Amino acid sequence: MVEPALPVKYPRTPGYRPGPEENTLNAWYYRCDIKGAAKGKLVGKKVGIKDNTAVAGVPMMNGSKIMEGYVPEFDATVVTRILDEGGQIVGKTACVDMCLGGAGFNNALxxxxxxxxxxxxxxxxSSGSGALLAAGEIDLATGCDQGGSIRIPACWCGVVGLKPTFGLVPYTGCVPIDMTLDHCGPMARTVRDCALFLEVLAGYDDGNDPRQPPNIKVPEYSKQLPDKLEGKRVALLREGFEICEKDVADMVKTAAHKLEQKGAVVTEISLPGHKGGSHIWTGIAAEGMYQTMFRDNGHTVGWKGQYFPSLLDKLGQGYATRSLDFSEVVRPFLIVGNYLQTSYHGRFYAKAQNLGRSLKKMYDDALKDHDVIIMPTLPFKAPKIPKTDSSLAERMAASSGMIQNTAPFDVTGHPSLTISVGKSAGLPVGMQITGKLFDDLSVLQVAHVYESLRDQ
Incomplete structure (x- = not known):
């Protein structure tokens, strides 16, 4: 009997670790050159792959010394789909240590x-993906998002990033954090490129990823981007603005009202429960991450999908021999997760998952009367990189204090996109557009129309 494995269809070499002159932003982990099919939707596009996503024969570090030296023997499903559509993979983009941290400064290198x-x-x-897109070094990039990890770097670097509906894009071959929070999705400089990329990435993965329902339909998103929004109902979420710096809130509100010029109906709504969404996320993420990533070496038990023994081995060996090499941002996650599991036996994870269903219903009910919900992506502009002598409290606050508007939609699974509305004090500000489950098209349509207004 033959064990099923993901295909590796296109020739490649291991690539190389770029030097400082080629890596001025520290945004590349590895450079490579893998050419895909001669024809397809992504021909001519240079693509970066987040370094938590397997590219066979190319080292994968997941931003962490724990995984240093690991070379997967399989291509993640999204990698195969990119190559099948003619994309050219030009490297692995740097991410933070074990993908834990929203700022982007705690990569091991x-x-x-x-x-x-x-x-x-x-x-x-997904810090390297956002930075390289903004710098113009690549055309498209993959990101993965459990608390905002696509939308945060896209927002602060001034590009477009979409966390798709949960399960729309297979996560097969990416290092998980929690099976109920894991999303993989597209990042690009324009909404049209983001929509085109989503067409390639999305779709059922033949049961390899149990996060996915089997009846997924993938429209041609890029061919359904309109010039107007006649009748589209846009809700501004009051609580999503109240937590923000004034310049950020004002810029996003002004940007959203511009949609009225194209026929959208823009109103304000209040969902007080939104302010508790990030706390629900914390209850899930703290224990879910500890259980999935550290106790189960990157995979949980009791689900039917593709397992990766080489990844399990590498993670298990790394935890046993190099646990002191975790960044100071990761260690508190481990301590809290272990404490909650050993002292409360999963009670808070269970309560958070239950509350997550109530949170989902709250947004679902609001979306019955509206096509999308808009708010600032992040409550403040990108802060400075913490100094090397900053305190642990300062570094922890800098790494996780921005997820109030992003994390709730990882819990509920709603599609959520960020697009730049301009700069304040020279730094990008992002508008987050969230829609109904599996209505990623409406999110892209609203974003595209805003983009056309912004760029006039």
């Missing part, structure tokens, strides 16, 4: 720099 202002953080955990 070096902090990734924001190309807009290099002394500021780029956002994480």
């Amino acid at each position: 070096a902090p990734v720099l924001n190309p807009v202002q290099k002394d500021h953080v780029p956002g994480g955990s």
Whole structure:
């Protein structure tokens, strides 16, 4: 009997670790050159792959010394789909240590720099993807998002990032954090490129990823981007603005009202439960991450999908021999997760998952009367990279204090996109557009129309 394995269809070499002159933003982990099919939707596009996603024969570090030296023997499903559509994979983009941290400074090798202002953080955990897109070094990039890790760097680097509906894009071959929070999705400089990329990445993965329902339909998103929004109902979420710096809130509100010029109906709604969404996320993420990543070596038990024994081995060996090499941002996650599991036996994880269903219903009910919900992506602009002598409390606050508007939609699974509305004090500000489950198209349509207004 033959064990099923993911295909590796296109020739490649291991690539190389770029030197400082080629890696001025510290945003590359590895460079490579893998050419895909001669024809397809992504021909001519240079693509970066987040370094928590397997590319066969190319080292994968997941931002952490724990995984240093690991070379997967399989291509993640999204990698195969990119190559099948003619994309050219030109490297692995740097991410933070084990993808834990929203700022982008705690990569094991070096902090990734924001190309807009290099002394500021780029956002994480898909920090290299956001920075390289903004710098124009690649056309498209993959990101993975459990608490905002696509949208945070896209926002602070001034590009487009979409956390798709949960399960729309297979997570097969990416290092998980929690099976109920894991999302993989597209990042690009324009909404049209983001929509085109989603067409390639999305779709059922033949049961390899149990996060997915089997009846997924993938429209041609890029061919359904309109010039107007006649009748589209846009809700501004009051609580999503109240937590923000004034300049951020004002810029996003002004941007959203511009949609009225194209026929959208823009109103304000209040969902007080939104402010508790990030706390629900914390209850899930703290124990879910500890259980999935550290106790089960990157896979939980009791699910039917593709397992990766080489990844399990590498993670298990790394935890046993190099646990002191975790960044100071990761260690508190481990301590809290272990404490909650051993002292409360999963009670808080269970309560958070139950509350997550109530949170989902709250947004679902609001979306019955509206096509999308808009708020600032992040409550403040990108801060400066913490100094090396900063305190642990300062570094922890810098790495996780921005997820109030992003994390709730990882819990509920709603599609959520960030697009830049301009700069304040020279730093990008993002608008987050969230839609109904599996209505990623409406999210992209609203974003595209705003983009056309912004760029006039």
